[in-house]
Amino acid sequence: MAGYKVLVIDDSPFIFKAVKRALEPNGFEVVDNAPNGKIGVEMYDKYQPDVITLDVTMPIMDGIETAKALIARAPDVKIIMLSAMGDESLHSQAREIGVKQFIRKPFKPDELLEKVNSLLGE
Amino acid sequence: MLREIALITEKAFQEVSIELLETEFLPGKRFIIDFPFKVAIIIGITGSATGRLYLECDLETAVKVALIMNFGERLDEPNDVYTYLAEFGNMISGRATTYMTDKFKNKEFRLSPPAIFSGKGLETLSPRIKSKMLYFRGKLGKFFVDIGFEEEHQ
């Protein structure tokens, strides 16, 4: 999976570090960490990442709003919603917007790798 | 409902501690955290009811938790202790509200980003909140959790 770029939109620096540790040994480039959705959308334009991990609870612009903004910009954007919350109601709301993959925090590195690969394989 | 919420929160705390820190915390009797320097995280709960989850430990415990979260490596910067503990609190709150949303039909709970407090003699008051206090002990230290909601929603 060499060369694929991943952007982390999450207000926790811990998650950025955990995503880096899960993906970088497998050849991914984890390009940056946006601490909220507004900066996340700006960083999407800047980096044009292949995959985005997207938090839900963030200041300024939450994950649902961010997913809407990203998908409006780029309908094929590949998003994994990476959230501490995982109720059915949140998932169906996100699915309606166009989010296809979900991971509950805390996550295992292999679980993230598998979902990223499956999104890229589509 | 508050009793059920307390049980759900207990379960969420224990699950997240095992998954994230690979360590067990047991709920038990009341204690007072007497270490002079404490760290507290407050996470607002919104949606079908307005409330908050308050999580508190001493600085020593917070450092231990942050180091484990940082894969046993030295922290990049001292503030990571606080932001890492905040994410620990966020994960517990997220797990708890997920269970609450799934359990109480027609209710939906969401979170607001964590607020971090630290210092000596921390004391917080939430006059309009009806809450349950939970006490956890483990080999990393002790945690105090207080979960509650504004009374009109009970």
Ligand SMILES: [Mg+2]
């Ligand atoms: Mg967050």
